[in-house]
Amino acid sequence: MDFTIAVLDGALASSVAITLDALTAASRLSAIRGGRALRWRVLGTGTQAALSSGLSVPTTPLSPRLRLDGSVLLIPGIAIVARPGERYDPASLGERLDAPDAQLLATLAARHHDNGGLVAAGCSAAFILGNAGLLSGRSATTHWRLAGYLQQRQPDCRVDINRMLVVQDRVITAGAALAQMDLMLYLIRHALGAEVADLTMRYLLLDDRDSQAGYMIWSQLNQQDPTVQALEALVEKSLPMVPTLSTLAEALHVSEKTLTRRVRSATGQTAQDLVQAVRLRRARHLLESTRLSLDEIAVQVGYADATALRRLTLKTLNTTPGRLRSGRH
Numbered sequence: 001m002d003f004t005i006a007v008l009d010g011a012l013a014s015s016v017a018i019t020l021d022a023l024t025a026a027s028r029l030s031a032i033r034g035g036r037a038l039r040w041r042v043l044g045t046g047t048q049a050a051l052s053s054g055l056s057v058p059t060t061p062l063s064p065r066l067r068l069d070g071s072v073l074l075i076p077g078i079a080i081v082a083r084p085g086e087r088y089d090p091a092s093l094g095e096r097l098d099a100p101d102a103q104l105l106a107t108l109a110a111r112h113h114d115n116g117g118l119v120a121a122g123c124s125a126a127f128i129l130g131n132a133g134l135l136s137g138r139s140a141t142t143h144w145r146l147a148g149y150l151q152q153r154q155p156d157c158r159v160d161i162n163r164m165l166v167v168q169d170r171v172i173t174a175g176a177a178l179a180q181m182d183l184m185l186y187l188i189r190h191a192l193g194a195e196v197a198d199l200t201m202r203y204l205l206l207d208d209r210d211s212q213a214g215y216m217i218w219s220q221l222n223q224q225d226p227t228v229q230a231l232e233a234l235v236e237k238s239l240p241m242v243p244t245l246s247t248l249a250e251a252l253h254v255s256e257k258t259l260t261r262r263v264r265s266a267t268g269q270t271a272q273d274l275v276q277a278v279r280l281r282r283a284r285h286l287l288e289s290t291r292l293s294l295d296e297i298a299v300q301v302g303y304a305d306a307t308a309l310r311r312l313t314l315k316t317l318n319t320t321p322g323r324l325r326s327g328r329h
Helices: 013-032 090-097 100-114 123-131 144-153 177-192 194-203 226-238 245-251 256-267 271-289 294-300 306-317 321-326
Strands: 003-006 040-044 048-050 056-058 072-075 119-122 165-168 171-174
Touching: 003 013, 013 177, 013 194, 040 048, 040 056, 072 100, 072 123, 072 177, 090 100, 090 123, 090 144, 100 119, 100 123, 119 123, 119 177, 123 144, 123 171, 123 177, 144 256, 165 177, 171 177, 177 194, 226 245, 226 256, 226 271, 245 256, 245 271, 256 271, 271 294, 271 306, 271 321, 294 306, 294 321, 306 321
Parallel strands: 003 040, 003 072, 072 119, 119 171
Antiparallel strands: 048 056, 165 171
């Protein structure tokens, strides 16, 4: 098999559908061009996996003795569902990770990687790779809203939610649910070549995107910590002249070390990342709603000129201010 797709109960229906549709399209396009067809199998807890939407998909039961051989182990994300009357809480994912099927899958992932196999996880499935010990000492991404919780559970992992896809040492992680398609295009390119991957992208009407930073809502990231919320508001109010981190910490009546730790715990990012995100948010608003020049916008968000603003958007969003203004990002 080229791919072994592990679909746990509660898997994101969109991610599972994207996985199967992308493989089907790529396999057919490859065959049309005289290439080989892909082969894959779908594993689950039993003979049917119940997906997040109420749909289900037929599966072959997971087994501790399962041999993955040379296939890619691919794990779509798992939905986090709040109980009636309760707020969305990323920590509720921990209960799902303790279930026997999730633990078994983590064991299989660790063994497959130890045997030289490639392991890939989308969205919240990165936590399964964490349980497998595969994120320690590596970079990874996940849904931007889960970044802080992943950092708490995997303190030795560098969580980078600005990136849509992180590939390191035969461990691949993808961002929020629909980043599953970015993951699939990467794997299709790896299996069948760039030409078939590009054809698949065009066939499914997809665009290139390297970052999920432009989709993040920081107020949702830091809602668990009022100090981090206050920091974001203080930075927003102080633009363009943002004080030093020590001055901000003093204004919030905490030490700089405590503030840094609380930002990392709540968001998975550094305090400087938060400052840059606030600058970028203001810059995007001005780009999209005013006719100010790029130099004028740069000054309003605390940069000397348009060159510095360009560096920020390229680093964070992989695009330029001009493309943001024209809506072509």
